[in-house]
Amino acid sequence: MRAPSPFRVEDLIVGSTMPDRRVGPITQEHLIRFAGAGGDFNRFHYDAEFVHSRGFKGIFAQGLFTAGILGQTLTAWVGPDMLRKLKVRFAEPVWLGDELEFSAVVARAYTTTTGQAWADLDCAVRSGDQRQVLMGSATIGAVE
Amino acid sequence: MDEDLWGVPPVTFSFPVEWGKCREFALALLDEDPARPQAENEPSPSVLPMPPIMATCAFRYSPDNMPPSARLVERGLVDRARMLQGGLEFEFHRPIRSGEQLTVTDRLDRVHDKETSKGTLRFLEFETAFRSAEGDQVCTIRTTNIERRS
Numbered sequence: 001m002r003a004p005s006p007f008r009v010e011d012l013i014v015g016s017t018m019p020d021r022r023v024g025p026i027t028q029e030h031l032i033r034f035a036g037a038g039g040d041f042n043r044f045h046y047d048a049e050f051v052h053s054r055g056f057k058g059i060f061a062q063g064l065f066t067a068g069i070l071g072q073t074l075t076a077w078v079g080p081d082m083l084r085k086l087k088v089r090f091a092e093p094v095w096l097g098d099e100l101e102f103s104a105v106v107a108r109a110y111t112t113t114t115g116q117a118w119a120d121l122d123c124a125v126r127s128g129d130q131r132q133v134l135m136g137s138a139t140i141g142a143v144e
Numbered sequence: 145m146d147e148d149l150w151g152v153p154p155v156t157f158s159f160p161v162e163w164g165k166c167r168e169f170a171l172a173l174l175d176e177d178p179a180r181p182q183a184e185n186e187p188s189p190s191v192l193p194m195p196p197i198m199a200t201c202a203f204r205y206s207p208d209n210m211p212p213s214a215r216l217v218e219r220g221l222v223d224r225a226r227m228l229q230g231g232l233e234f235e236f237h238r239p240i241r242s243g244e245q246l247t248v249t250d251r252l253d254r255v256h257d258k259e260t261s262k263g264t265l266r267f268l269e270f271e272t273a274f275r276s277a278e279g280d281q282v283c284t285i286r287t288t289n290i291e292r293r294s
Contacts (some may be wrong), residue, residue: 034172072173081251084236088228
């Protein structure tokens with residue numbers, strides 16, 4: 001079996017895509033584990049009674065949980081040293097039970113003034129029912 | 145009110161990038177265990193990459209254990225019930241690894257109001273700068289919180 005080629009930003013062109021990643025269904029255990037890592041024990045992420053009292057239909061995930069998986073998915077693809085920028089905006093809640101699909105597509109591929117190959121990506125996270133829960137962008141490439 | 149907002153001083157603190165916290169974040173973000181040895185009978189890697197999102201939790205190492213927006217809430221300058229999280233932007237000037245000791249400075253960077261059909265929205269933009277032991281800026285986070293004013 002042939003070894004996979006190493007990732008190279010130079011090989012990306014506009015329209016190149018990150019391998020899609022699917023995660024889920026999101027469980028309470030996921031959210032508690034993330035709360036423990038980050039130290040954010042906001043009750044919206046584990047206390048159903050509290051959440052209903054505030055008018056929400058159910059427990060929802062920390063925005064940073066979704067953004068964090070996007071970050072890990074990007075670095076798993078390009079390598080941990082290659083993420084230069086990541087920008088996210090949270091569009092909709094991620095509910096318990098949601099399945100998530102992470103995607104990114106190259107919007108611009110270019111060479112920096114110091115000769116490094118960089119690429120700008122449009123990123124998205126969609127739920128199984130096709131709600132866009134996060135939109136964002138990223139820049140990848142070696143440090144200048 | 146803006147003068148009061150600007151009266152809240154920047155907060156600077158030390159952020160140790162701990163090996164165990166890098167592993168915990170990676171696992172919480174559903175990665176395979178980054179500490180798994182690369183080959184049989186080998187030890188775990190002695191250095192791990194810092195998961196990008198982990199930088200947002202650096203405030204847990206600050207003396208008051210608060211993100212910059214919470215400091216304004218604490219002083220009654222912003223109403224938490226009217227505040228939403230807007231955008232979040234990271235810039236990594238170089239990779240960050242476990243074992244580093246970074247110096248973090250949180251500060252309010254920009255405040256502006258916007259009139260909309262639903263009333264006035266106030267945009268509060270915060271900047272968190274991470275510097276290495278050598279004083280080089282290695283990461284910058286910009287967060288935007290939006291407060292409904294009317």
